[in-house]
Amino acid sequence: MAGWVDHAIFWHVFPLGFVGAEHERTQVPAGEVRHRLHHLTRWLDYVVELGCSGLLLAPVFESSSHGYDTLDYRRIDPRLGDESDFEALVQACQERGLRLVLDGVFNHVGHDHPAFTQALAEGEGSEAAKLFQFYWESTDDQGEPAHEMFEGHPGLVTLNHESDAVVDLVADVMCYWLAKGIDGWRLDAAYAVPTSFWHKVIPRVREQFPDAYIFGEVLHGDYAAFVREADLDAVTEYELWKATWSSIDTVNFHELVWTLGRHNDMLDSFVPQTFIGNHDVTRVASQIAEQRHHEHAFVILLTVGGTPSIYYGDEQGYTGVKEQRAGGDDQVRPVMPESPDQLSDLGRGLQHVVQELIALRRRHPWLHRARTQVNDVANGTITYVATGEGGESVRVGLNLTDEPFVLGCDDSERVLAGHAEVASRAATVPPHRWVVLGQE
Template identity: 50%
Template sequence: MLVDHAIWWHVYALGAVGAPVHQPDTPGQHHRLRALVDWLDYAIELGCSGLLLAPVFTSVSHGYDTLDHFSIDPRLGDDADFDHLMDEAGRRGMAVMLDGVFNHVAREHPQAAVLGAARSWEGHESLTELDHANPAVADLVVDVMLHWLRRGIAGWRLDVAYAVPAEFWRAVLPRVRAEFPDALFLGEVIHGDYDEILADTALDTLTQYELWKAIWSSLKDTNLWELAWALERHDTFSSTHVLQTFVGNHDVDRIASVVGDDGAAIAAGLLLTLPGMPSIYYGDEQGFRGTKAAGFTADDPMRPPLPDGGPGALLPIGAWLYRWHQDLIGLRRRHAWLTRAHVVVLDKTNETMHYACTGGAGERLDVEVVLAPAPSFRAQVEGGETLEWSPGR
């Protein structure tokens, strides 16, 4: 199954390629999506095996206000540009997952009056909530999913899955799986009982926001007791499902902005030694900064353009963190059992933690985290290799 080996490089496409999000585009045909091809080898060298793309469909502004689920946003390019990206990813053995916004559409969507529930979503007047009791909405979502799966994608990240009725997913997903039984369906869920949600919706996996919050908060406040509590919950959830784990995405403050470079290194260590299906948000592996602003452009700082000229144009100051991610992902790939490991906290203080991950065939990885007085991270495979980090290493 894809969840057992995928490590995703998560890219907010409109931002990464420098497309205008809030202003009109310059005249002429644009093929910005092709710029991402220059970054595929970079992602593979990092250790990632999949590309998770934030919305690429025609929208009004930020991509989550969809106008047409069947066309590539003209700010990114056209079908030929998408096919080129898919071909290049496939040639490298990379899976591609698309972001599907099926909870709401732009107010200007041509079918909003027919498909919508005549109310805005969570107070966003520019977004019309879809009427999920309307069979036409289910038909549309099935058609959209099948259209892009037939174009070669491996699965869907389902935006705001927590706001869509569970019975809608139970009705839609079997129709899609009838043709694509191996397609992956990742639901965005902020909180709740993950096991119950997965059972109710028939989704494959969910976003592990509990673990994300515990990682950055524990590092920021020097309180590893919070992380220890979250790991107990994560272990329970991981006994039955592989959850999508992350320390950054397009909606949250950059991890290095919250906990600094040293904290970002430890966060990466935690992410890549714990059970789950990890994703790396583009630039986090280089220590990119970005925190939420205010107003309509609040998320822009977390969604910056990648430098023109490809990976060679990156500043060298983030190279050490990139190499640390490579080392961690390499360790994880050599010990793929970590995806479904059992994790137990053996010792903890505010500043230190020792946990062990174990596999069903007797495998074991011991991890020691130190936040103060001098930060460090150490992971040791029983009877095998050791991976260590401290500032300056």
């Protein structure tokens, strides 16, 4: 894994929602371009001030609707802008020292992708047909030759990952945009693609771009085996995501303890990509009913090992519930104001807490690979020590209860973040608060 990733903290954005783009590509007249990426560029100083060192973007390529039904891997979606707008965004990120990682949707394409249309027109044996998994002897409900679809969705046509042509396509696309100045890839729905496919693609990419950070979206299963077999740097750690908000919301830290044990095992072979929110899940502020405990989720995210990302708006306490219906993602993919100056003051308190925690992590970059040892746990309180490979450590105490919580500490430790009264080798954390102790 590239050395720069040891210091990476990403701000994760869903661009089509962020800029207020049309929901459907057809809502933009043919040939027109909406130059909206500058809307995102105006927020880059905010990203830096928050303390993040990278920008992780959901799809930016031309698609039919939500970005995951790709039409052209080499064209910026006209609802966002054009390639010159993207080049300006890349330059603006580089000027600020921000790494830029794109979302690669390589499991499937949109039903209206030109290659799929060509395959339907030219039939079995055509070059275009090699890109997809057809069953020519059968037809589907639309009267088309039967074919594989992503999770049964007729608008998402699965690529044929046994085809050398698809290997060439994906490797070429990844290298094309890396050559344009991006720093890495998130591989969407990587879990749905055979690891043998990634094993063919990734070495070709790394041969040209050895410093690229490449991680896959994996929901569950043997994360370490997937990373190893697919030649990836990391996968998304949904286990820690779930345990974080669930243990806080239900006031049951025992769930987190079990997951932190699994987390330590993963760190023996790779550093997971960690998060408490993204474009596919209900926002953490809607998952955790008690508003005073939203901070605690960020504490966990930023004091355990991993490559963390913060989903845009979470640091402001944005709410949003994902629903299983058409348009059910809209609440978690909102439009942002024209500039950070237009943000409500309601989120400023949480923003400052997140800034404090990011600053702590950047002062202690060893946290990227830190192992976590739980020293004390009850339903509503937990104490753990995060220890780096060089023996560095911080002590974390979380209190979800109505009573003060006392944790033991060393005489040399002091409050690095949060709130506690330290005296006589003990720290007292007020009700519903948290603390990070250590030496600096």
